[in-house]
Amino acid sequence: MKNIGIYIHIPFCVSKCAYCDFYSLPQERHGDEIREQYVSALIRQFEWAKKKYGELSVSSVFIGGGTPTTLKAEQLVRLITSLKNTFELTCDCEFTVEANPKTFDENKLRTLKLFGVNRLSIGIQSSNENELNLLGRIHSFDDAKKAFELTRKCGFDNVSVDVMYGVPSQTEQSFLSTLKAVTELSPEHISVYGLQLEEGTPLCKNRDKYVFPDENECVSMYSKGISLLSKAGYSRYEISNFAREGKKCRHNLGYWSAREYLGFGTGAYSYFNSQRFYCEENTESFLSAKDFDSLITVEETLSETDKEKEFVMLSLRLTDGFSVKELFERTRNAEFYLDRCKKYIESGFMEIRDGRVFFTEKGFDVSNTVLSEILF
Amino acid sequence: MNIEKLYERLHSMTERQKHIRNFSIIAHIDHGKSTLADRLLEATKTVTSREMEEQVLDNMELEKERGITIKARAVRMRYTHTDGQDYILNLIDTPGHVDFNYEVSRSLNACEGALLIVDATQGVEAQTLANAYLAIDADLEVVPVVNKMDLPSADLDRARSEIEDVIGIPAEDCPAVSAKTGLNIDSVLSAVVEQIPAPKGDENAPLKALIFDSYYDSYLGVVVLVRVFDGCVKAGDKIKMMSTGAVFDVTDVGSLEPFGLSSGESVKAGEVGYITASIKTLSDTQVGDTITLVENPASEAMPGFKKVNPMVYSGIYPEDGAKYEDLREALIKLQLNDAALSFEPETSIALGFGFRCGFLGLLHMEIIQERLEREFNLDIITTAPSVIYKIDCKDGSTVFIDNPSNYPTGDEIEKAYEPMVKASIITPVEYVGGIMDLCQDRRGIFIDMKYLDKTRTELHYHLPLNEIIYDFFDALKSRSRGYASLDYELLGYYPSKLVKLDFLLNGDPVDALSFIVHEEKAYARARRIAEKLKENIPRALFEIPIQAAIGGKVIARETVKAMRKDVLAKCYGGDITRKKKLLEKQKEGKKKMRKLGTVEVTPEAFMAVLKLDDN
Numbered sequence: 001m002k003n004i005g006i007y008i009h010i011p012f013c014v015s016k017c018a019y020c021d022f023y024s025l026p027q028e029r030h031g032d033e034i035r036e037q038y039v040s041a042l043i044r045q046f047e048w049a050k051k052k053y054g055e056l057s058v059s060s061v062f063i064g065g066g067t068p069t070t071l072k073a074e075q076l077v078r079l080i081t082s083l084k085n086t087f088e089l090t091c092d093c094e095f096t097v098e099a100n101p102k103t104f105d106e107n108k109l110r111t112l113k114l115f116g117v118n119r120l121s122i123g124i125q126s127s128n129e130n131e132l133n134l135l136g137r138i139h140s141f142d143d144a145k146k147a148f149e150l151t152r153k154c155g156f157d158n159v160s161v162d163v164m165y166g167v168p169s170q171t172e173q174s175f176l177s178t179l180k181a182v183t184e185l186s187p188e189h190i191s192v193y194g195l196q197l198e199e200g201t202p203l204c205k206n207r208d209k210y211v212f213p214d215e216n217e218c219v220s221m222y223s224k225g226i227s228l229l230s231k232a233g234y235s236r237y238e239i240s241n242f243a244r245e246g247k248k249c250r251h252n253l254g255y256w257s258a259r260e261y262l263g264f265g266t267g268a269y270s271y272f273n274s275q276r277f278y279c280e281e282n283t284e285s286f287l288s289a290k291d292f293d294s295l296i297t298v299e300e301t302l303s304e305t306d307k308e309k310e311f312v313m314l315s316l317r318l319t320d321g322f323s324v325k326e327l328f329e330r331t332r333n334a335e336f337y338l339d340r341c342k343k344y345i346e347s348g349f350m351e352i353r354d355g356r357v358f359f360t361e362k363g364f365d366v367s368n369t370v371l372s373e374i375l376f
Numbered sequence: 377m378n379i380e381k382l383y384e385r386l387h388s389m390t391e392r393q394k395h396i397r398n399f400s401i402i403a404h405i406d407h408g409k410s411t412l413a414d415r416l417l418e419a420t421k422t423v424t425s426r427e428m429e430e431q432v433l434d435n436m437e438l439e440k441e442r443g444i445t446i447k448a449r450a451v452r453m454r455y456t457h458t459d460g461q462d463y464i465l466n467l468i469d470t471p472g473h474v475d476f477n478y479e480v481s482r483s484l485n486a487c488e489g490a491l492l493i494v495d496a497t498q499g500v501e502a503q504t505l506a507n508a509y510l511a512i513d514a515d516l517e518v519v520p521v522v523n524k525m526d527l528p529s530a531d532l533d534r535a536r537s538e539i540e541d542v543i544g545i546p547a548e549d550c551p552a553v554s555a556k557t558g559l560n561i562d563s564v565l566s567a568v569v570e571q572i573p574a575p576k577g578d579e580n581a582p583l584k585a586l587i588f589d590s591y592y593d594s595y596l597g598v599v600v601l602v603r604v605f606d607g608c609v610k611a612g613d614k615i616k617m618m619s620t621g622a623v624f625d626v627t628d629v630g631s632l633e634p635f636g637l638s639s640g641e642s643v644k645a646g647e648v649g650y651i652t653a654s655i656k657t658l659s660d661t662q663v664g665d666t667i668t669l670v671e672n673p674a675s676e677a678m679p680g681f682k683k684v685n686p687m688v689y690s691g692i693y694p695e696d697g698a699k700y701e702d703l704r705e706a707l708i709k710l711q712l713n714d715a716a717l718s719f720e721p722e723t724s725i726a727l728g729f730g731f732r733c734g735f736l737g738l739l740h741m742e743i744i745q746e747r748l749e750r751e752f753n754l755d756i757i758t759t760a761p762s763v764i765y766k767i768d769c770k771d772g773s774t775v776f777i778d779n780p781s782n783y784p785t786g787d788e789i790e791k792a793y794e795p796m797v798k799a800s801i802i803t804p805v806e807y808v809g810g811i812m813d814l815c816q817d818r819r820g821i822f823i824d825m826k827y828l829d830k831t832r833t834e835l836h837y838h839l840p841l842n843e844i845i846y847d848f849f850d851a852l853k854s855r856s857r858g859y860a861s862l863d864y865e866l867l868g869y870y871p872s873k874l875v876k877l878d879f880l881l882n883g884d885p886v887d888a889l890s891f892i893v894h895e896e897k898a899y900a901r902a903r904r905i906a907e908k909l910k911e912n913i914p915r916a917l918f919e920i921p922i923q924a925a926i927g928g929k930v931i932a933r934e935t936v937k938a939m940r941k942d943v944l945a946k947c948y949g950g951d952i953t954r955k956k957k958l959l960e961k962q963k964e965g966k967k968k969m970r971k972l973g974t975v976e977v978t979p980e981a982f983m984a985v986l987k988l989d990d991n
Binding site: 194196299300306371376 | 917918939940941942943944945946947948949950952953955956958959960962963964966
């Protein structure tokens with residue numbers, strides 16, 4: 001039986017953050033009825049997928065969004081139960097749900113825990129109220145802290161938090177205090193994302209009104225952040241991800257190791273049988289869909305060369321990169337890629353050690369430039 | 377014209393020739409030459425107004441955009457005069473920019489007369505004068521026409537008196553028209569018939585046909601546009617190019633109509649027409665050459681078209697080295713339509729294989745560049761334009777240098793010379809100060825200043841050519857709100873203190889960026905260019921020092937800082953394909969760049985270096 005990861009997209013938010021370009025509907029555009037119908041449609045999509053792809057074993061599930069915790073506890077239960085009835089979740093399956101601090105209570109968390117959710121990912125972003133405000137977050141840092149403590153109270157022992165850098169008005173000092181405040185909560189996993197100005201978002205439209213930390217400040221604050229996290233026991237295992245020993249995110253590691261995954265819900269991506277495809281970002285047609293084939297668009301059918309390039313591109317996102325042995329096993333052009341890496345190893349952007357090729361910290365900062373040279 | 381001359385003309389003229397007029401229209405740029413040509417075509421019903429494009433004669437896309445006529449084209453019109461007789465009027469269009477004086481002279485040599493258009497609101501300008509002198513030198517009958525009479529600011533009396541005072545030809549009764557509205561267009565046609573002499577020439581004498589233009593047609597081969605002075609040419613004739621000796625069989629002859637060629641029996645003495653002869657070897661048809669028949673050839677060629685010499689040289693390289701052959705083909709084709717363009721292969725360490733091309737001026741260079749890009753779809757890199765320097769070497773030899781890379785080192789040079797031009801600038805008086813400052817700044821030597829009338833003056837300067845080939849014309853326009861006009865001609869070589877300025881990127885000299893500059897200007901120029909380079913060199917993973925040097929001595933320095941961070945986007949399930957494409961695109965973008973040693977430079981960097989406007 002094929003082993004895959006499953007992603008489920010819940011496109012509902014209380015309100016849209018100023019930087020977000022994910023597909024989501026703000027609260028005024030979704031009533032309880034729509035959420036109810038959406039869960040039903042997801043359940044129909046599970047059935048459709050099972051018919052189409054056959055029996056599948058699932059070792060990671062990630063419910064993301066939007067804000068999955070905008071669903072009511074009963075709706076989440078219906079969704080999770082149906083998922084488990086349709087696919088075979090392995091006994092050690094990593095089951096993550098994303099949560100926004102202001103959208104869950106003790107009841108919801110206990111329910112999730114009861115039905116097998118064993119990991120939570122909480123968007124905290126900053127401990128600085130002004131920054132939270134500029135980002136359009138609906139919670140204060142105090143809300144986030146309380147929410148985090150609640151997860152512990154409800155028995156979650158694997159919690160991840162998201163933090164951002166490169167935020168308007170942010171300074172090295174404010175960023176480092178955010179990290180310090182976050183490590184004091186002692187989560188198992190921390191994602192530190194650089195803010196990206198996505199076309200069409202309010203933050204992007206108003207970018208001239210804000211002062212962003214410049215390139216040098218970003219490099220410096222991130223570098224100091226990495227050592228702060230390291231001292232606190234979090235080691236970097238991917239460009240933006242840090243974890244305590246044994247707490248790397250299995251689901252996301254799947255994306256970086258060419259594992260197959262199926263995505264459910266509006267806008268969700270899948271990678272299956274060498275195809276990367278996605279479901280239409282249209283809630284109305286999704287809710288009424290009987291045949292999900294018509295909502296699917298194939299973005300890319302991967303050739304062997306594509307797969308090779310993705311292997312190199314994605315494995316180099318990880319701090320331990322790829323092993324030379326695996327490169328020879330998985331690609332026909334191993335020597336070509338190694339030859340391209342040589343120059344960057346010599347100039348200190350990459351390193352080769354114990355049979356593995358990987359980016360150095362300095363190399364990660366410019367990894368797009370280096371990767372574009374290595375791959376194409 | 378004196379009586380004897382007239383008598384002689386009438387005598388040698390056939391009935392047919394009496395009903396032909398060959399003429400050009402000459403003007404300063406924007407005085408309405410092309411619009412007047414349109415009206416003449418309409419008034420003679422050569423084209424109906426339905427057929428009339430905005431400007432029929434300017435049929436190149438580029439010309440339309442720039443609003444200037446680059447290439448001469450000829451067209452035949454039929455006109456019934458008030459005397460009841462039918463006339464054939466051959467109009468030969470001419471370009472109006474200072475770079476194209478040669479093309480003007482080439483067209484004028486095929487004519488007996490010229491209409492000199494003067495804008496009633498602007499009066500006589502620099503190129504009005506220059507073109508009028510060219511026509512007078514070519515022994516043409518010059519008929520002034522005052523245009524733009526529809527404008528409220530038109531001043532007919534002033535325009536007429538300027539024509540008489542400044543140019544020295546009578547203008548009292550000259551036509552006053554509006555080409556835009558069609559006002560008094562008939563008076564122009566009457567003037568053509570009555571004032572411009574009919575052609576003469578013996579149609580039984582050996583053939584003498586002067587090539588005044590030619591172009592390449594992919595079906596017909598080379599189409600040669602000729603003015604027949606003596607004899608007659610028809611299909612089946614064996615013709616010979618008198619300068620090269622090349623022989624061809626004529627496949628077709630005929631006349632030039634506004635929308636193409638019209639096949640005919642023959643082209644006879646006094647007429648303008650075309651010849652095709654399956655000519656494939658492009659270098660065999662040189663504009664200015666005389667065509668004769670192999671049997672019964674003319675004893676001597678037509679006396680001289682002015683020989684054209686490029687004044688400005690620059691290197692043109694394909695962005696993609698594999699396109700070298702395509703570039704060569706394109707230059708060959710362009711050269712056929714543009715006798716003033718010259719080129720020969722050269723190599724650059726930085727840019728690889730390319731061509732050193734000679735142009736009449738900077739506008740000419742820009743036009744060639746644009747045509748290569750648009751019509752031939754080539755991506756090219758152009759190096760800094762250079763003039764030809766003359767160097768007396770210590771070993772007693774004299775060399776001419778058109779490529780800064782070949783400039784001798786300081787200790788080999790006995791004496792260096794640079795070309796100077798005699799420039800005439802006509803400007804409203806209020807801008808004289810600014811223009812004098814500009815000329816001063818460009819190392820100009822003031823000669824004199826004349827008032828044309830109360831409001832306008834003509835300034836004469838001697839200027840080094842290398843100071844005006846970059847951006848002088850733009851600077852002149854910006855300092856005079858577009859009113860000043862410029863004309864120049866080569867004066868000769870004058871001793872000068874010149875140095876070769878080299879640029880080093882990351883320690884490696886880039887030959888394609890070197891240029892020659894006057895000693896006094898070297899420091900300022902070096903600093904400016906180093907700054908420009910800094911703006912145009914994308915940051916790399918390492919720091920890039922930019923140095924400007926004379927000999928081994930660094931005189932200016934800038935640094936392109938290393939890139940420290942690119943966008944570290946998250947990359948989850950939905951991002952992978954997009955991310956991969958983004959990286960591929962980033963690499964594609966880099967492929968456009970030129971690798972100079974260890975440094976990658978955008979093609980735009982080379983052009984940016986050329987734009988040195990002081991303002």
